[in-house]
Amino acid sequence: GAVVSQHPSWVICKSGTSVKIECRSLDFQATTMFWYRQFPKQSLMLMATSNEGSKATYEQGVEKDKFLINHASLTLSTLTVTSAHPEDSSFYICSAKDVGGDNQPQHFGDGTRLSIL
């Protein structure tokens, strides 16, 4: 149980392109989903918390107009990296928490490796 699917797993695109990443909870409902970024050999960095039916909460320093988050249902959140540039190249990982309680563990998708040329 507690499977999170993230798609695509790998994206290579030109600078200026917008890229959409999907995160789905397959066998549970997730009121809250999280988007992380991880640069090579560094720790996870929380970008934003996505809440179903409401606006996402962004961490300090994360541009909300550049990283658009939509959490339209209890099983789907999307992150769109708008007008991506080489410095946005990173490993993006989503996680989801079951509606069962605030102290439920986060379950992670497999991540999306984004390379901007």
Add this chain to the structure above:
Amino acid sequence: GQNIDQPTEMTATEGAIVQINCTYQTSGFNGLFWYQQHAGEAPTFLSYNVLDGLEEKGRFSSFLSRSKGYSYLLLKELQMKDSASYLCAVMDSNYQLIWGAGTKLIIKP
């Protein structure tokens, strides 16, 4: 401020036992999580402790002492596939996860 400390890197031998420590200082406490992350992959959930004591799950055990702000992950009968980073994360009073930087565990034959 909120802080999670764990060693950057540890080395152990296949078949042996290793203990990875984590100390924390957070605003409130609603549980401590351990995750495993293989290189280039997303983290996978290992354990959750909210009460003091030892939780055993197969070859992996996790211990918590809330009064000391301390936890450890114990890995027994180490296998080469256990080579990974181990992330300690604490849930604070707002149910936000505070992540440690991770401990890279290297297993040698």
